[in-house]
Amino acid sequence: MIVGERKPIEEILEMTKQYEKLYVAGCGSCVTVCLAGGEKEVGILSTALNIAAKKDGRELKIIEGTIERQCEKEWVREMKNQVKESDAVLSMACGIGVQVVAELYPEKPVFPALNTTLMGYPTQHAIWLENCRACGDCILHLTGGICPVSRCAKQLMNGPCGGSQNGKCEIDPEIECAWALIYDKLKATNRLDWMSEIQPPKRWDLAGSGGPRKTIKEEEVIA
Amino acid sequence: MKAGSNLEKILEKGEFAVTSECGPPKSANGDVIRQKAKLLKGKIDASNITDNQTAIVRLSSMAAATILLQEGVEPVMQITARDRNRIGIQSDLLGASAIGIRNVLLLTGDHQKFGNHPYSKGVFDLDSIQMVQMVKQMRDDKKFQSGEEMDFPPKLFIGAAENPFADPFEFRVARLGKKIMAGADFIQTQGIYDLERFEKWMAGIREKGLHKKVHILGGVIPFKSAGAAKYIARKVPGMLVPESLIERMKKASDAKAEGIKIAVETIASLRKIEGVHGVHVMAIEWEEKVPEIVEKAGLLPRPAI
Amino acid sequence: MASEAVMVSATEAKGTAQFEPRIVAFCCNFCAYAAADLAGSMRLNYPPNARVIRLPCSGKVEILYLLRAIEDGADGVMVIGCLEGDCHFMNGNFRAKKRVAAAKKLLDKVGVESARLEMYNLSSAMAPKFADVIKEMTEKIRKLGPSPLRKGVAK
Numbered sequence: 001m002i003v004g005e006r007k008p009i010e011e012i013l014e015m016t017k018q019y020e021k022l023y024v025a026g027c028g029s030c031v032t033v034c035l036a037g038g039e040k041e042v043g044i045l046s047t048a049l050n051i052a053a054k055k056d057g058r059e060l061k062i063i064e065g066t067i068e069r070q071c072e073k074e075w076v077r078e079m080k081n082q083v084k085e086s087d088a089v090l091s092m093a094c095g096i097g098v099q100v101v102a103e104l105y106p107e108k109p110v111f112p113a114l115n116t117t118l119m120g121y122p123t124q125h126a127i128w129l130e131n132c133r134a135c136g137d138c139i140l141h142l143t144g145g146i147c148p149v150s151r152c153a154k155q156l157m158n159g160p161c162g163g164s165q166n167g168k169c170e171i172d173p174e175i176e177c178a179w180a181l182i183y184d185k186l187k188a189t190n191r192l193d194w195m196s197e198i199q200p201p202k203r204w205d206l207a208g209s210g211g212p213r214k215t216i217k218e219e220e221v222i223a
Numbered sequence: 224m225k226a227g228s229n230l231e232k233i234l235e236k237g238e239f240a241v242t243s244e245c246g247p248p249k250s251a252n253g254d255v256i257r258q259k260a261k262l263l264k265g266k267i268d269a270s271n272i273t274d275n276q277t278a279i280v281r282l283s284s285m286a287a288a289t290i291l292l293q294e295g296v297e298p299v300m301q302i303t304a305r306d307r308n309r310i311g312i313q314s315d316l317l318g319a320s321a322i323g324i325r326n327v328l329l330l331t332g333d334h335q336k337f338g339n340h341p342y343s344k345g346v347f348d349l350d351s352i353q354m355v356q357m358v359k360q361m362r363d364d365k366k367f368q369s370g371e372e373m374d375f376p377p378k379l380f381i382g383a384a385e386n387p388f389a390d391p392f393e394f395r396v397a398r399l400g401k402k403i404m405a406g407a408d409f410i411q412t413q414g415i416y417d418l419e420r421f422e423k424w425m426a427g428i429r430e431k432g433l434h435k436k437v438h439i440l441g442g443v444i445p446f447k448s449a450g451a452a453k454y455i456a457r458k459v460p461g462m463l464v465p466e467s468l469i470e471r472m473k474k475a476s477d478a479k480a481e482g483i484k485i486a487v488e489t490i491a492s493l494r495k496i497e498g499v500h501g502v503h504v505m506a507i508e509w510e511e512k513v514p515e516i517v518e519k520a521g522l523l524p525r526p527a528i
Numbered sequence: 529m530a531s532e533a534v535m536v537s538a539t540e541a542k543g544t545a546q547f548e549p550r551i552v553a554f555c556c557n558f559c560a561y562a563a564a565d566l567a568g569s570m571r572l573n574y575p576p577n578a579r580v581i582r583l584p585c586s587g588k589v590e591i592l593y594l595l596r597a598i599e600d601g602a603d604g605v606m607v608i609g610c611l612e613g614d615c616h617f618m619n620g621n622f623r624a625k626k627r628v629a630a631a632k633k634l635l636d637k638v639g640v641e642s643a644r645l646e647m648y649n650l651s652s653a654m655a656p657k658f659a660d661v662i663k664e665m666t667e668k669i670r671k672l673g674p675s676p677l678r679k680g681v682a683k
Contacts, residue, residue, distance in 0.1 A: 009637045040592065044634075047595040052638035054599070054677045153334050154304070154345065158352040158401060160394070161331045162386030162413060163460035170460035171336045183391050196397050198405055201309065201353045201368065 001121065002030040002094045003128045004114040006041065013052055015111045016090055020059045022049065023086035024113070025079060025101065026066030027093035034128060037092030037114050039066040045092065045113060070097025076104050083108055119150075136206035136213065142194055144185030149207065151178035157199040225362065225408060226380040228325035229297045230269040232528040233501075234409060234438045239494060240501030241522050242299060242411065242440060243513045244271040245291065247282035256287045259510045260294035266514040267296075268525055269326055271411070271503070274301040278338025285315055288324050299382060300324050303332025308348035309357065309368050316358060320377030328382035328411065329354035333460065352405050355383050359406025381406055386413040387424035388463035396427035403437045410437055411503040414444035414455070416464045418492050425496050434498030441493040444505045445516060446482035449473045483516055490520040549669035551578040551604040552597045553662070556586040558616040560608035562652035567659050574659035575666040578606065586610070586647075587620025594631040598640055601678060604669035607647045608661065614651065621649060640676055644669065 006012075016022055024046045032038030046062045053060035063082045067075045070093035079101065083089055088109045091098045094116040102110040118130035133150040140147060149155050153171050159179030163170025167180040186192045204210070224231060233240045243263060248255040263270055270291060274284040288298035300319050302312055319327065331351045335343050349357065357368045358381050365376045383402045387395055399410065415421045421441070428434050446452040449472040456464035468485060475481035486504070493499050502520070506512050517523055555561045561582045567574065583589065586609025597605045607628050609621035625647055632642035648661045 009634060013638075040590070043592045044595060047592060047599050048634055048638050051595065051599050051635075051640060051677060055639040153336075154331055154347045154350070156331065156347070156350040158350050158398075160389065160391070160398075161350075162384065162389045163333070164389050164391070165461060166390055171334045177390070180391055183394050195394070196401060198352055198356060198401055201349050201357075204348060 001033060001119070002096070002116060003034040003118050003120055004031055004036045004094050004116040005034075006036055006045065006092070006113060007115055009045075009048060009052075012045070012090070012111075012113055013049070016049065016088060017052075017056075017058065019087040019109075021061045021063070021085065021087045023063045023065065023079075023082045023089045024049070025070070025082070025089055025091045025093070026064075027068075027070040027091075027097050028066055029069045029071075031092060031094055031097075031114060032066075034122075035126065037094075042066055042092055045090075070094075071100055073100060073104060076100050079105075133207065135202075135208075137203055143182045144189060144191065146178055146181045146185060148178050148182065149202075151176075151181075155202075157202055226325045226378045228269065228380045229528065230299065230326050231380045231408070233268045233526060236526070236528060238526050239522065240269075240438070240440060241267045241504065241517055241525060242269045242271060242501065243267045243504040243510070243517075244273060244507060245287065245510060246273055246276065246507045247284065247287040249279065249281050251282065253282070253286070253290050256282070256290040257294055260291050260296045262511050263513060264294065264296050265525065266517050266523065267504075268501075269297040269299050271299040271301055271328060271505075273507075274303045274330070274332070275306060275338070276507075277333050278305065278335045278340065280339060285319055285324075288319065289322055292323050297326070298324055299326040299328050301328045301330060302354065303330050304347050304349050304351060304354060305332035305335060305345050308346050312349070312354060313357065313361065313367060316361060316377050316379065320379055325378060326380045326382060327358060328384065329358065330384050337460070351383055352401050355381055355402055355407050356405040363406075381408045383407040383410055384413065385410050386461045387415075387421050388413060388417065389461045392420075392424075395424060396431060396433070399428060399433055399437075400431060403433055407437055409440060409500075411440045412442045413461055414442045414505060415489060415493070416444075416462075416468055418489070420463060422496060425498055429498050438500040439498055440501035440503040441489075441496075441499050442503045442505060443486050443489050443493070443516075444507075445486035445509065445512060446472050446478070447509055448478045448482070449475075451482075483512060483519070486516050487519045490516070490522075494520075547670060547674055549577050549603045549666050549674075550601065551606060551662075551665060551669060552602045553578040553580050553606040553608060553665075554586065554589050554593065555580050555582055556588075556609045556616070556620070557582055557584050559610035559614075559650060559652045560586070560648075560658065563608075563650055563655050563658040566652065566655035570655050572655055572659040574662045577666045577669075578662050585615065585617045585620035586624035587615070587617060587622075589624045589627055591627050591631045591634070594628070594645055595634070598635065598644065598675060598677065601675065603644065603672075603675045603678070604665055605645045606661070606665055607645075608658070609647070609649055611649045611651050641672060643672060644675065 024042050026039050026042035027037050042064050046064050065082050069075050083105045090111050090113050091101050092113045098112045119132045120128045120130040123129045131150050135149045164177040169175040169177045245259045272284040272287040284300050288300040291298040329351050335345045360366050362376050365373050385399050452469045452472040455462050490502050589607050594605050607624050609624050615621040628647040632645050636642045650657045
């Protein structure tokens with residue numbers, strides 16, 4: 001899933017303190033699940049902003065609202081009335097949602113309350129690990145289900161590098177060396193031969209280097 | 224002859240080769256390289272020029288290699304995968320060959336996090352094995368990485384690095400096999416302090432017959448001080464230093480002399496190991512000691528071929 | 529939340545000068561509330577400034593409750609749970625501890641002294657301790673003064 005975390009409150013205050021009517025908009029999908037921008041977090045942020053405004057003697061009226069997903073235009077259209085009532089929208093969605101809202105409501109400033117940080121999963125409650133980079137050319141079937149594009153700091157195809165020690169990455173002893181994991185997995189499942197073959201250079205154009213990507217499901221596109 | 228470099232000739236002749244390393248300055252001062260070249264001339268067969276080692280910005284390896292050439296020292300130009308993509312690397316390879324550089328060493332490179340510009344984008348378009356394969360294809364097949372043909376290929380003796388001390392240990396032999404398959408002509412290893420572990424690796428290499436397919440030069444890094452020993456042991460990625468050596472350095476009355484002594488002992492041990500065809504002395508920022516080390520190891524004068 | 533009218537103390541209503549802190553105390557059912565009950569049975573004296581809100585566990589406390597209490601005019605907020613290691617629900621009081629710490633940081637950033645929010649731990653038998661922490665918090669808040677939100681215009 002997409003994971004993000006709320007921006008430091010100072011930054012959000014800087015962005016929004018000039019507005020008297022703010023719509024704090026939550027998203028019910030990824031950011032709810034990663035405890036960053038769902039209904040609960042909308043409540044916390046709104047209260048914090050209210051406290052700041054009260055303390056400074058500023059006028060502030062906050063509209064709180066959380067829709068199912070801010071990345072779908074059908075749902076974002078439902079935000080119409082709240083957007084109308086506000087001077088600015090503080091979206092607690094991931095970068096995708098913020099942009100869809102901004103696109104559908106070009107007349108109002110739309111601000112991101114979150115920093116979208118990674119695509120990953122919770123290894124335990126409240127700790128999310130990056131494990132996909134949307135490289136467009138998945139090789140998980142070859143690497144024993146461990147992604148070297150997202151989990152190797154150098155994105156090697158013929159790893160590990162010379163800095164791998166005790167199964168950890170050279171850049172941080174808390175980070176597991178993806179290639180050590182791949183090696184162990186392939187060894188355990190008798191597929192080590194693949195690691196002795198030279199893997200060719202990756203097509204980074206598919207991984208984002210080729211510009212903004214578009215995915216089309218041809219048979220479902222109508223007019 | 225693949226490239227006709229001095230290093231290639233020495234190794235092909237079966238002589239025990241001696242290479243060392245020059246660290247370029249963190250400035251535009253080319254004279255620093257000129258001084259180092261003067262110290263090394265005639266004492267070694269070739270000198271590596273590091274490429275923004277530890278991700279710290281330094282005078283480029285191509286420029287420094289050119290200065291070495293001008294001073295009559297044969298360079299081994301290092302290229303990392305961290306700072307350039309395949310377009311830039313191929314371009315540099317063509318350029319290097321055009322100005323007379325005949326040895327290159329391809330490395331993945333230390334992560335940018337370790338250097339003085341940790342926020343930069345690490346390129347890593349290719350890894351070291353893919354780079355070796357690419358140079359070989361350019362030199363022998365006259366083809367760019369894309370497959371397109373070229374009419375005047377680069378003449379380069381291809382080197383790669385290997386770290387016998389990194390994990391997973393069992394894979395390090397297979398990894399060397401990959402580099403040989405990719406086309407490596409010579410290998411320089413990371414600095415050796417743990418001779419037992421190195422011998423284990425060499426045994427694995429010999430078992431697969433790999434020592435006959437590539438020239439292995441054992442890396443030796445002399446300790447400058449007990450502090451340096453501890454830094455290398457704890458802060459430099461992929462280094463293994465036995466506590467006994469750190470103790471020796473701590474207890475020594477003349478730490479510098481002890482460091483040289485350990486280096487000379489290591490070279491002597493390396494010469495006895497079957498499959499080791501040379502030594503790579505890395506006295507970074509201590510290049511003035513290289514002649515002394517090479518001499519004490521009984522490796523002077525260098526053969527002139 | 530309790531309406532402001534109920535929170536006004538007798539002396540304030542009379543218009544005397546002394547500031548009476550208005551404190552909300554989130555108390556866990558099994559330890560804090562039980563201790564409060566026992567303090568009552570033991571006829572222990574402690575200031576009347578804290579309004580007790582009973583929760584099944586201190587771990588039920590959400591950062592939102594703590595912030596809303598401040599927003600609605602509380603001068604001080606307490607979270608009282610079981611002793612560490614003895615939470616009736618295993619680690620509810622550890623969740624509360626972390627949430628209180630996070631809320632304190634947030635309060636500092638929005639200009640409210642984080643000292644207005646504190647967590648305490650005690651067992652159901654520790655009635656005197658309950659009285660003590662209420663006393664301690666009341667005096668601390670009295671010294672700090674009314675919440676900056678009650679002053680109206682800052683600067």
